[in-house]
Amino acid sequence: MAVTVSIPTILRTHTGGEKSVSAAGTTLAEVIDDLENNHGGLKARLVKEGTLHRFVNVYVNDEDVRFSGGLAAEVKDGDNVTILPAVAGG
């Protein structure tokens, strides 16, 4: 099960500058674990204490995963996962 993951500028230090990488898994959590195996350090930027970090937005095929199960969100072969830095502050 391969998906394409779009990586934002700030995390490309972990992918050797690549804008998009491929990863495997049937849930977002598995995809992130697979990313971590190939691009060490990414997981800590995406997940904190077992949930998605509030500093990032993650979308599966344009759907914000916060509304579709978070890390448990299902992914299918050929899906596109997009990671963006959340733009927020006080």
Added chain:
Amino acid sequence: MLVIRRDLVDAMVAHARRDHPDEACGVIAGPYGSATPERFIEMENAERSPTFYRFDAAEQLKVWREMDANDEVPVVIYHSHTATEAYPSRTDISFAGEPEAHYVLVSTRDPIEHELRSYRIVDGVVTEEPVKIIES
């Protein structure tokens, strides 16, 4: 240094004044590699709050896709402070995720005189930079 057209500065200030006392936020996109802000994009503050702002996640994806398709980058990311000075808050610094963007803050705490300042925020380090306004 941020070099920016007067009409874009006026648009940020007008947005901040209009949404006061809530915080206003948005992006000014520019061609990749140029560092020149050109296309003004007001964003929804999903928090509608006087002390916090957050781009609506769905709107942000749409706008980031448009920028990608146009070979643009977010040259300026702006938001307003409605009761405090135009300096990044601790939350602003912890969220800052676009190391190449100019973070512009507009303070509307004074009803007449606004304050507009620009910063780079990289790895939690805030560096203020001069703003040069070009008459348009």
